[in-house]
Amino acid sequence: LPERDRTELKRRKLLLEVTLKSYWIRKGSAFSTAVARQETELTPEMIATGSWRQLPFKPYNFAALGLPPACGHLHPLLKVRSQLRQIFLEMG
Numbered sequence: 001l002p003e004r005d006r007t008e009l010k011r012r013k014l015l016l017e018v019t020l021k022s023y024w025i026r027k028g029s030a031f032s033t034a035v036a037r038q039e040t041e042l043t044p045e046m047i048a049t050g051s052w053r054q055l056p057f058k059p060y061n062f063a064a065l066g067l068p069p070a071c072g073h074l075h076p077l078l079k080v081r082s083q084l085r086q087i088f089l090e091m092g
Contacts, residue, residue, distance in 0.1 A: 039056065
């Protein structure tokens with residue numbers, strides 16, 4: 001359709017444009033029908049026997065945030081101040 005006719009039909013809601021996406025899926029170089037578990041840690045036994053050379057290792061994720069730090073501890077000077085306040089509250 002010419003652009004002018006197409007815009008007119010879309011304005012009157014008589015035409016609906018749809019985008020179709022398709023993908024070609026093929027077997028890659030690492031394709032396997034068996035699920036192989038990747039190793040996550042290198043152990044002293046693997047180094048001693050040399051078996052680490054044949055094992056697949058899971059890649060490291062350097063972008064991971066890791067565990068959140070334990071928080072809620074007072075600074076040492078603030079801790080002394082809170083202890084002094086408690087002493088004065090007990091005396092007062």
